[in-house]
Every structure is written in C-alpha cells, then in structure tokens.
Amino acid sequence: xxxxxxxxxxxxxxxxxxxxxxxxxxxxxxxxxxxxxxxxxxxxxxxxxxxxxxxxxxxxxxxxxxxxxxxxxxxxxxxxxxxxxxxxxxxxxxxxxxxxxxxxxxxxxxxxxxxxxxxxxxxxxxxxxxxxxxxxxxxxxxxxxxxxxxxxxxxxxxxxxxxxxxxxxxxxxxxxxxxxxxxxxxxxxxxxxxxxxxxxxxxxxxxxxxxxxxxxxxxxxxxxxxxxxxxxxxxxxxxxxxxxxxxxxxxxxxxxxxxxxxxxxxxxxxxxxxxxxxxxxxxxxxxxxxxxxxxxxxxxxxxxxxxxxxxxxxxxxxxxxxxxxxxxxxxxxxxxxxxxxxxxxxxxxxxxxxxxxxxxxxxxxxxxxxxxxxxxxxxxxxxxxxxxxxxxxxxxxxxxxxxxxxxxxxxxxxxxxxxxxxxxxxxxxxxxxxxxxxxxxxxxxxxxxxxxxxxxxxxxxxxxxxxxxxxxxxxxxxxxxxxxxxxxxxxxxxxxxxxxxxxxxxxxxxxxxxxxxxxxxxxxxxxxxxxxxxxxxxxxxxxxxxxxxxxxxxxxxxxxxxxxxxxxxxxxxxxxxxxxxxxxxxxxxxxxxxxxxxxxxxxxxxxxxxxxxxxxxxxxxxxxxxxxxxxxxxxxxxxxxxxxxxxxxxxxxxxxxxxxxxx
Amino acid sequence: xxxxxxxxxxxxxxxxxxxxxxxxxxxxxxxxxxxxxxxxxxxxxxxxxxxxxxxxxxxxxxxxxxxxxxxxxxxxxxxxxxxxxxxxxxxxxxxxxxxxxxxxxxxxxxxxxxxxx
Numbered sequence: 001x002x003x004x005x006x007x008x009x010x011x012x013x014x015x016x017x018x019x020x021x022x023x024x025x026x027x028x029x030x031x032x033x034x035x036x037x038x039x040x041x042x043x044x045x046x047x048x049x050x051x052x053x054x055x056x057x058x059x060x061x062x063x064x065x066x067x068x069x070x071x072x073x074x075x076x077x078x079x080x081x082x083x084x085x086x087x088x089x090x091x092x093x094x095x096x097x098x099x100x101x102x103x104x105x106x107x108x109x110x111x112x113x114x115x116x117x118x119x120x121x122x123x124x125x126x127x128x129x130x131x132x133x134x135x136x137x138x139x140x141x142x143x144x145x146x147x148x149x150x151x152x153x154x155x156x157x158x159x160x161x162x163x164x165x166x167x168x169x170x171x172x173x174x175x176x177x178x179x180x181x182x183x184x185x186x187x188x189x190x191x192x193x194x195x196x197x198x199x200x201x202x203x204x205x206x207x208x209x210x211x212x213x214x215x216x217x218x219x220x221x222x223x224x225x226x227x228x229x230x231x232x233x234x235x236x237x238x239x240x241x242x243x244x245x246x247x248x249x250x251x252x253x254x255x256x257x258x259x260x261x262x263x264x265x266x267x268x269x270x271x272x273x274x275x276x277x278x279x280x281x282x283x284x285x286x287x288x289x290x291x292x293x294x295x296x297x298x299x300x301x302x303x304x305x306x307x308x309x310x311x312x313x314x315x316x317x318x319x320x321x322x323x324x325x326x327x328x329x330x331x332x333x334x335x336x337x338x339x340x341x342x343x344x345x346x347x348x349x350x351x352x353x354x355x356x357x358x359x360x361x362x363x364x365x366x367x368x369x370x371x372x373x374x375x376x377x378x379x380x381x382x383x384x385x386x387x388x389x390x391x392x393x394x395x396x397x398x399x400x401x402x403x404x405x406x407x408x409x410x411x412x413x414x415x416x417x418x419x420x421x422x423x424x425x426x427x428x429x430x431x432x433x434x435x436x437x438x439x440x441x442x443x444x445x446x447x448x449x450x451x452x453x454x455x456x457x458x459x460x461x462x463x464x465x466x467x468x469x470x471x472x473x474x475x476x477x478x479x480x481x482x483x484x485x486x487x488x489x490x491x492x493x494x495x496x497x498x499x500x501x502x503x504x505x506x507x508x509x510x511x512x513x514x515x516x517x518x519x520x521x522x523x524x525x526x527x528x529x530x531x532x533x534x535x536x537x538x539x540x541x542x543x544x545x546x547x548x549x550x551x552x553x554x555x556x557x558x559x560x561x562x563x564x565x566x567x568x569x570x571x572x573x574x575x576x577x578x579x580x581x582x583x584x585x586x587x588x589x590x591x592x593x594x595x596x597x598x599x600x601x602x603x604x605x606x607x608x609x610x611x612x613x614x615x616x617x618x619x620x621x622x623x624x625x626x627x628x629x630x631x632x633x634x635x636x637x638x639x640x641x642x643x644x645x646x647x648x649x650x651x652x653x654x655x656x657x658x659x660x661x662x663x
Numbered sequence: 664x665x666x667x668x669x670x671x672x673x674x675x676x677x678x679x680x681x682x683x684x685x686x687x688x689x690x691x692x693x694x695x696x697x698x699x700x701x702x703x704x705x706x707x708x709x710x711x712x713x714x715x716x717x718x719x720x721x722x723x724x725x726x727x728x729x730x731x732x733x734x735x736x737x738x739x740x741x742x743x744x745x746x747x748x749x750x751x752x753x754x755x756x757x758x759x760x761x762x763x764x765x766x767x768x769x770x771x772x773x774x775x776x777x778x779x780x
Contacts, residue, residue, distance in 0.1 A: 306741075371707060371732065372732060373731060374731045375728075375729040375731060375741070378729065397687075399689075399729070401729070402738040405727075406727075414723065414724040414727070654687060658693040659686065659693065660681060660695070661694075661695040662694060662696045662697070
C-alpha cells in the first residue's frame with residue numbers, strides 16, 4: 001500500500017480483512033499528516049500495527065519492479081520489498097491539463113475566485129480540480145457548497161459567495177475512533193488544550209485562539225468531535241466552557257444527554273428523536289438510501305431533529321459517523337433562512353443602520369430571493385423591526401405564527417386554550433369564580449394548572465375566543481401571553497409575608513416585575529421567578545431571569561432553562577433594593593431583545609455570546625445598563641395594551657369568524 | 664360579534680364567498696360547510712386558492728398557517744403545502760383536496776365540487 005493517508009489506511013485495512021499481508025509505505029515520518037498531529041498519528045500507527053499492518057515510514061518509492069506482473073517495490077535508498085499487489089493512494093492531484101491548454105491560470109489546481117470563476121470569467125469550475133484561496137478539496141461536501149454558489153451565478157442571481165469550507169475527517173476503520181478538524185497544529189498565537197490517557201488509549205487536543213476553537217484532533221474517544229466542530233464553525237466563545245471542554249459535552253451539566261451521545265454503540269432500534277419517534281436505524285437507512293449529506297436533508301426526510309431540536313447533536317453525530325469524511329456541517333455563517341444569504345446578525349445590523357422600517361424595505365435592500373419571504377424570515381423580521389422601531393413599526397399579523405396572531409394556543413384538534421394572567425402567581429376568590437363561570441358557560445373540556453402558576457382552559461373554538469375573553473375581561477382578567485414569544489410568567493413563593501424562612505417580599509417583587517414586563521415581545525419565550533430565600537421554592541435558577549432573595553438583598557440569576565435542555569442560571573450579581581432588581585431586569589431583557597437571534601432562548605444566547613459580555617453590558621457599565629433599561633421602558637409604552645380587550649372591541653374581527661357558512 | 668353569512672347551495676354551483684378584501688393578503692378565511700371547512704387563501708399577489716382545511720399530515724387547519732409565495736405552512740407541524748396543487752412540498756407526501764375558485768372584479772367565487780385529481 002503506497003500512501004499512509006486517509007484513503008490509504010482505509011484501503012490497507014480492507015486488504016487486511018481480505019486476508020492479505022499488508023505493508024503501508026509512507027513518504028513522511030507520520031501517518032495522515034494533513035489530519036493528525038504526531039501524537040495522534042503515533043497512537044493510530046500502534047493500533048493498526050496491533051491489527052497486523054506493517055509500516056515502512058520515510059520511504060520514497062523509486063520503482064515498481066516486475067515482468068509479467070508486479071513482483072516488488074524498489075525504494076530510493078536501494079532497498080526492496082516483494083509484493084503481489086501494489087495499491088497507490090497518494091492523494092488527489094487536480095487534472096489541470098485541459099485548463100492549462102486553453103490558457104486558464106492554474107497553480108496546484110484551476111484557480112477560482114469566490115464566485116467560482118476561473119481567470120476567464122466566462123468559465124466556471126467546481127470540485128476537486130479547483131484551487132480556491134490556496135486550498136484544494138478532496139471531499140464531496142465542499143463540492144456541493146461550491147456547486148450551490150456556482151448555480152446561483154449561472155442562474156444570474158449573482159449574490160452568493162463561496163468563502164471556503166471547513167471540513168472534518170473521520171477514519172472509517174471499525175474500532176478506531178479518530179477525528180480531526182481545522183488547524184490543529186497551532187502557532188505562537190494559539191493555546192493547546194490537551195488530554196492524554198495512554199491506558200485508555202485516549203488523546204484529545206483542542207487548539208484555541210482568542211477563546212475560539214481553531215482545530216481539534218481526537219483519538220480513542222471522538223464522541224465530541226461534532227461538538228468541537230460546531231463550536232469552531234460558529235466561532236463560539238469557549239471561555240465559559242474551558243473547564244470541562246476536554247471532558248466533553250456530557251460534562252456540561254445539561255443533564256439527560258450525556259450517555260446517549262454514544263451513537264456509534266447504539267442499537268438500530270434506539271430512539272434518537274423523541275418528538276417524532278425516529279430510531280437510529282431509520283436515520284442511517286435514509287442517509288444511505290437517499291444519499292443525504294446535511295442535517296437539513298436528514299430533517300426533511302426523516303423528521304428527526306425537526307421539532308424541539310434537542311437531538312440535533314445526536315443526528316449530526318450519526319451523520320458524521322455514517323458518511324464519515326464526506327460529512328461537513330453547514331457553513332459557519334448560517335443564513336437567516338433560505339430566502340437570503342445574510343445571517344441574523346447581519347440582517348439586524350442592516351435594518352438599524354439603514355433605517356429600514358418595513359419588511360418590504362428590508363427584503364429589497366438586502367436582495368431577498370423570494371418575493372414575500374417564508375415563515376422563518378417573516379416571523380423573525382417582524383420581531384426585529386418591532387424591537388428596533390417601537391411605536392413606529394406596524395406589526396404584521398400575517399407574519400406571526402397562529403398563536404400570536406390569535407392570542408391563544410392552537411391545540412392538536414384545532415381548538416384553542418385560554419390562559420389569563422395571574423400576577424406573580426397570585427389570585428383571588430373573585431378571579432377563580434370568574435374562571436369557573438367562564439369554564440361552565442363555554443363547556444370547557446379541561447381545566448389545567450400550568451407550570452407557571454396559572455390556570456388554563458382547553459378546547460375552545462376559535463369563534464368563541466372573543467366571547468370568553470369578554471367575560472374574563474369584564475371581571476378583571478387579561479391576556480397571559482402564554483401563546484407568545486413574550487414575557488410569560490413570574491413565578492413566586494409567598495416570601496416573608498407568610499414563610500418563616502422568607503427574607504424579602506418575593507411575592508410583591510414578582511408582581512412588580514410582571515407589571516413592568518408584561519406585554520413585551522422577546523426573541524423567544526421569557527420566564528421569570530422570584531424566591532423568598534435560598535431554598536428557592538419558585539425555582540428561580542432555571543428561569544430566564546431569576547431573583548433569589550437573601551437577607552442582604554437580592555441575588556440575580558440569568559439564562560436558566562427547565563425545558564429541552566436543563567440549564568441552571570448563571571449568577572449575574574447581587575443588588576440591594578427592589579428598584580435595582582427592576583432596573584437590572586429591564587436592562588437584561590432589553591439586551592436579550594436587541595441581541596439574541598429570533599427563536600433563541602436566553603440559555604443558548606448566553607452560551608453563544610458569553611456571560612462576560614452580558615455582565616460587561618449590565619453589571620460593569622452603569623451608563624449602558626441605564627440606557628438599556630430606558631429603551632426597554634420606552635418600548636413598553638407601546639406594548640402594554642391587553643390584546644384580548646382590543647379583540648373584544650373588534651380588532652382583527654376577520655380572524656375569528658368564517659367568511660361564509662354554507663348550509 | 665359579526666355573524667358570518669349563511670346560505671343554502673347545491674354542490675356544483677358557484678357561490679359568492681365575499682370580497683377579495685375580506686381575505687387578508689398572505690392569509691386565509693374559512694368557508695364553513697357541512698362536509699368540512701374549506702380554506703380560501705389570498706397570496707401576496709392577490710391570487711386566490713381554495714383547499715380543504717385539513718393538512719394531509721395530521722389534519723391541521725391550513726387556514727391558520729402562514730401563507731408565503733404560493734405555499735402555506737401548516738400551523739401544527741410546519742408541513743408546507745402548495746396552494747395551486749394541494750400537494751405537500753417534497754420530501755413530504757400527501758395532498759389536500761382542491762376546490763375551484765375565481766375572482767371577478769373584487770368578488771371571490773367558489774365551487775364546492777372538489778377538483779378531481
């Protein structure tokens with residue numbers, strides 16, 4: 001076997017399995033030098049030797065000898081090795097002869113620009129023959145990305161650019177786990193995080209620059225390869241993760257996901273996507289049968305990871321495991337949706353900088369590919385415009401999901417649920433009577449207490465909504481926004497008014513917080529809680545913003561989540577007075593509103609931007625905190641109208657009535 | 664609340680549903696029939712389509728979805744349905760029944776006789 005690269009080693013292993021005696025001849029002193037550092041290459045070599053493969057390193061092949069058929073290989077130092085079969089896998093060399101003859105500029109490959117044009121702009125080139133920004137690719141995923149951009153230009157859309165592909169490599173040799181991605185060699189400006197456990201045969205190296213992953217090499221335990229690759233691709237700030245980075249995602253404390261990550265060892269019948277009941281076998285089969293290469297394709301064909309998204313890591317790991325080196329995750333700069341090349345951040349920055357105040361203006365300015373967008377971008381743009389131009393932007397109800405358009409939650413049978421607000425989780429006999437009367441009158445099928453200390457009525461027809469809202473409203477109950485990407489609830493305990501352990505009036509704190517924040521639209525739902533003492537009965541440490549009262553004041557916590565992935569909050573700071581709690585809360589919400597991507601909860605947002613950034617804006621910078629809080633309060637004056645009352649009075653009447661009834 | 668108009672009609676007849684402006688652009692309204700609801704959609708370009716108000720996936724009310732281009736996204740599980748054919752956008756498979764619909768002046772007319780496929 002001539003060549004100790006990825007394909008050479010896979011082929012050598014294949015020949016070995018056929019019962020042949022195999023020697024791998026490699027030019028350099030280290031295997032897979034483009035993918036592995038020396039330490040990992042050494043482990044790989046040892047493990048392949050244990051399987052029975054021989055190695056001849058630093059050997060330059062001079063000639064292949066034989067008369068009728070091959071008999072031996074001769075090396076530059078004069079030595080010979082007898083052979084019945086010689087297989088060459090010495091890398092891909094672009095075949096540039098034709099291109100050179102017609103006068104196109106070539107180096108190692110046909111040189112192309114970001115639009116995949118050669119030096120003759122009439123001629124495009126994609127694939128293994130091209131050299132883009134000094135790099136040639138031998139994998140299929142970059143080819144797909146190039147082809148997409150090329151097709152875009154051939155179709156005269158002319159907006160896409162190819163900026164190179166990040167690729168990762170896995171060796172497809174059973175029993176050998178190997179992963180590499182990015183720049184793993186590092187230099188003076190980088191740091192290396194290293195974990196070596198020779199007894200278990202584990203080696204992990206992550207190269208970091210400015211708290212961003214540049215590359216990774218893993219041997220023996222590669223489960224977190226896709227995770228490192230994601231962090232690298234997204235340019236995630238890993239300062240908060242450093243402590244546990246090398247131990248893997250399972251050690252981050254997001255309980256319930258650790259052991260399941262071992263996809264390779266999972267049975268085909270193991271359920272991967274709990275929302276849609278998709279098993280490992282289904283996904284592996286679809287990847288093979290339908291030739292799927294990307295997460296999006298797997299989602300479309302199998303529905304796995306297309307609902308709550310918590311199994312995305314598993315599906316990506318399966319994809320990487322199944323298609324090996326051909327897998328490349330989506331480009332690191334994710335477009336907002338299929339209608340545009342621009343990312344969430346770019347769109348937001350553009351609409352503020354250029355004072356774009358309608359959806360049509362944004363789409364025209366940023367050259368949207370579709371005339372009226374898609375559900376993803378319309379809902380996002382509607383929110384971004386609403387956030388950027390409070391009081392000016394006219395909310396577009398046709399660009400809201402049904403729940404926000406109807407101000408109720410749609411259920412599986414197309415009926416709706418109604419959840420009135422209960423300030424700080426408190427209620428009164430009169431409110432309970434009002435709810436009971438409404439439940440009787442509208443023959444509500446289910447009355448249920450929610451997780452946010454409120455009461456939900458289920459099974460209402462859409463036409464009935466304004467009628468039940470009228471009844472509830474007449475007795476002082478208003479919309480609870482339980483249907484919105486908005487402030488939901490502020491859960492409280494009874495605090496020092498009743499509890500023998502209570503240190504502050506957490507109930508009033510919760511009511512004040514809810515009075516200040518209700519009605520606000522946020523990138524995703526936003527939940528709060530206030531607990532009267534560190535026993536934390538209101539579970540404030542799994543909320544987006546949590547207050548834990550202590551004897552000396554109030555501890556503020558942010559970025560918690562009790563849903564898909566449990567995440568305990570980060571401690572933001574401690575303050576002395578209820579007014580300070582309100583100011584910090586307003587500032588935090590506004591920072592989240594202005595900075596997070598649409599449909600991004602505070603937990604992943606904080607993990608993306610880093611707690612240090614949030615603290616820098618809110619705790620360390622008083623002026624910025626006050627400015628954020630002021631912007632929040634300004635925006636609130638336009639959003640604190642009860643939407644139920646407005647609809648009782650006739651707003652959006654068409655929404656709640658059939659256009660015609662035919663007998 | 665304003666009551667919807669009620670009228671008696673034979674299956675093949677064209678019935679006047681209402682004015683084009685009564686249907687929100689990029690939205691839909693429901694025509695309630697004994698055989699089940701029909702969703703009448705209006706696109707951004709004022710094209711009008713009518714489909715049985717049931718997603719072929721799990722019966723979600725398509726009239727409540729987001730209309731974009733000539734498609735609607737089902738509000739329950741986000742299947743996309745072509746308004747002109749009633750077919751689910753690939754790779755999903757399924758079809759919602761179509762009904763003939765036409766716009767004359769500003770009036771929208773609907774036939775309750777399903778288009779044969």
